Amino acid sequence: MPPSWNILDFEKPISELDEQIAEIKRLTAESGEDRSQDIATLESDRDRLIEHIFSNLSAWDKTLLARHPKRPYTLDYVRTIFDDYTELHGDRLFADDPAMVGGIATLDDRQVVFVGQQKGRDIKERGYRNFGSAKPEGYRKALRLMKQAEKFHRPVICFVDTPAADVNVGAEQRGISGAIARNMMEMTGLKTPIVVVVIGEGGSGGAIGIALGDRVLMLEHSIYAVIPPEGFAAIVWKDAARGKDGAEAMKVTSEGGRELGLIDEVIEEPLGGAHRNMELAARNLKVVLTRHLDELAQLSIPELLDMRYAKFRDMGAYEEKSVAVDSVITDCV
Amino acid sequence: MTPAPWFGRKAKAARKTARQSVDALPDGLWTKCPKCGEILFNKELQKNLRVCSKCGYHYILGARERIASIVDDGAFEEMDANLVTVNILGFEEYDDKLAKWRQRTGMDEAIVTGIGEIDGRTVVIGVLDFHFWAGTMGGVVGERVVRAMEYAIKNDLPVIMFIASGGIRVTEGLPGLMQMAKTSAACAKLHEAGIPYIVVLTDNSLAGVLASYGSLGDFTISEPGLLTGLTADRVAKQAQVVNVPDNFRRAEFALEHGHIDRIVARKELKSTLIKLLEFCRNREEDEEDAA
Numbered sequence: 001m002p003p004s005w006n007i008l009d010f011e012k013p014i015s016e017l018d019e020q021i022a023e024i025k026r027l028t029a030e031s032g033e034d035r036s037q038d039i040a041t042l043e044s045d046r047d048r049l050i051e052h053i054f055s056n057l058s059a060w061d062k063t064l065l066a067r068h069p070k071r072p073y074t075l076d077y078v079r080t081i082f083d084d085y086t087e088l089h090g091d092r093l094f095a096d097d098p099a100m101v102g103g104i105a106t107l108d109d110r111q112v113v114f115v116g117q118q119k120g121r122d123i124k125e126r127g128y129r130n131f132g133s134a135k136p137e138g139y140r141k142a143l144r145l146m147k148q149a150e151k152f153h154r155p156v157i158c159f160v161d162t163p164a165a166d167v168n169v170g171a172e173q174r175g176i177s178g179a180i181a182r183n184m185m186e187m188t189g190l191k192t193p194i195v196v197v198v199i200g201e202g203g204s205g206g207a208i209g210i211a212l213g214d215r216v217l218m219l220e221h222s223i224y225a226v227i228p229p230e231g232f233a234a235i236v237w238k239d240a241a242r243g244k245d246g247a248e249a250m251k252v253t254s255e256g257g258r259e260l261g262l263i264d265e266v267i268e269e270p271l272g273g274a275h276r277n278m279e280l281a282a283r284n285l286k287v288v289l290t291r292h293l294d295e296l297a298q299l300s301i302p303e304l305l306d307m308r309y310a311k312f313r314d315m316g317a318y319e320e321k322s323v324a325v326d327s328v329i330t331d332c333v
Numbered sequence: 334m335t336p337a338p339w340f341g342r343k344a345k346a347a348r349k350t351a352r353q354s355v356d357a358l359p360d361g362l363w364t365k366c367p368k369c370g371e372i373l374f375n376k377e378l379q380k381n382l383r384v385c386s387k388c389g390y391h392y393i394l395g396a397r398e399r400i401a402s403i404v405d406d407g408a409f410e411e412m413d414a415n416l417v418t419v420n421i422l423g424f425e426e427y428d429d430k431l432a433k434w435r436q437r438t439g440m441d442e443a444i445v446t447g448i449g450e451i452d453g454r455t456v457v458i459g460v461l462d463f464h465f466w467a468g469t470m471g472g473v474v475g476e477r478v479v480r481a482m483e484y485a486i487k488n489d490l491p492v493i494m495f496i497a498s499g500g501i502r503v504t505e506g507l508p509g510l511m512q513m514a515k516t517s518a519a520c521a522k523l524h525e526a527g528i529p530y531i532v533v534l535t536d537n538s539l540a541g542v543l544a545s546y547g548s549l550g551d552f553t554i555s556e557p558g559l560l561t562g563l564t565a566d567r568v569a570k571q572a573q574v575v576n577v578p579d580n581f582r583r584a585e586f587a588l589e590h591g592h593i594d595r596i597v598a599r600k601e602l603k604s605t606l607i608k609l610l611e612f613c614r615n616r617e618e619d620e621e622d623a624a
Contacts (some may be wrong), residue, residue, distance in 0.1 A: 003616055035383045055346045167564045177540075177563045181548035186519035189525065204501075204510060205563065212514045226510035226541075227503045235503055236426065249424050250506045260421070262507055311516045313479065315511035316472035317421035 005071040010053055010061055014272065017046040042113055050272040059247035063229055065221040066200050070275040074101055074116035074159040077199060080282035082107055091140035094174060099130040100138030110293065113149035115142040115210055116159025133166040139209050143183050147189055155193040160208045163228065165206035180209035187212040188309060193296035195289060198222045214308050215292045218254040219270040225252040235313040257265035262315060366390050382599045391556050391599055393536050396445040396462035401497055403603055406452035407598040413480050416473045418442060422506045434466045442473045446481040452607045457485040460495040463537060468498035470542050471505040475512030479519040486522060491529035491610055496547040500540025513545035529613035531606065539565050551597060552609050553593045555584040
């Protein structure tokens, strides 16, 4: 039985049914009695319950799901999606950052480069991975690997999953702002396809430092935001406890990103979230990733780069006041 | 009458009284330096480019004042003034806040961009104004920056960007965050075209603006003492186990760790910019001179 700290409040009724099902299965295994009918009923009850709960999730619920302690992380997807992968380390300047992983991999018949933030599963690994908050050396490692991808004409896949970039003394000393800025600038002109997928938390500058690509995808229950909802609430209402309202106002969900026209595709997750069926989540992701890579492979590099620039060039909201009023009037006369 | 003491508790008390009485003076005549407490005559302060004559504290300059201090005799023509802010998230408090900042500053947005002349040389200039919504970058700021850079590419002109920002305007949400990608992408185009790009950091140079077009110049110079870093979060400082340097996230820290080329006092800023522009003027200009 999983410890309760990694079950969200709205997941509790689901987990109770899960426990009941597991208990019956255990008993029948002991006694040899056939209760498959009961199990089937309970399972269909549970699935209906999940469907009901998940059709009413708020932006805050999704924030919690995106941060779920059991949610699959970058290396979980890397291990499942790729037939084979080799992790590569270091930025060649200062250190290897365990919060940012990267390497080469095989996706069916295609060689690719992957980079992504990596969170830790248990307390020890969380510390080691710095909770998925990469330092300048992490962003520089990612850039080094992307440059390698460019040299060997391999597409890049970026897995985004970070609460934010590291902002402690060491990170500031080694130029975290400059590292993020440089990545975005270099990615603009990287002569190979880039597909970005937000798998969990797309946290602000920490996320966008590896998120300038030809396609930007989001898993259904991931979030992407300029600041964590709690931070938004602290700035706007001087009350960090209003994270729920912050998540809503910022439209942090995948539907929000899609609505705002900034996300190319939302990838469906298994019933109840990616953590309930990691294999299926990875399979869904693989199908979509492959399709986008196939599409991008059809384009010439100049076409690709023009489209990439235009895509980000056009983001953001403003209106243009007409300044040609006089000439319009003259035309009328 | 005995002369007032120069030091000691009495002197301190006397200074305090003096300061309080200054606070009570009619507005617009005197200003108290927030760093050293010196009472400064406003006209003098203005003449000194809003730098404290006693301790050298650099007051935050508004965009218009900054432009006036840099260009030749008001030689500046604003561009893209017709871009209007949009409440993209439909956030209920956004329009009120926007109206408040507009009223308070007389500006329409947090940046002014345009064409100016510095020592007779035509330059594209963008100046953020920290007084307007903490100089935060949203859709209009991002678009003005990118259009300014595109104009510079088209007309082969150098670009100078003055940074004064708390970061991305969070009430513009994800589209706001994307301004980092948008402006960095424009910087890529700028460098590809060989356009000189000078960044001037001023108080405050923080977060999403620093971590995008604020970090991508050929030259990065900074006014002294300012705050610069990925976050202004002072809580992070308290949470540190290791010793935090006194100058943490200050211009001097950025210089020490190699993130900026020089710290330049405001009164030397224009002459420094002239030197840099002279260095990176294009070959045709050199050839014209030679002919």
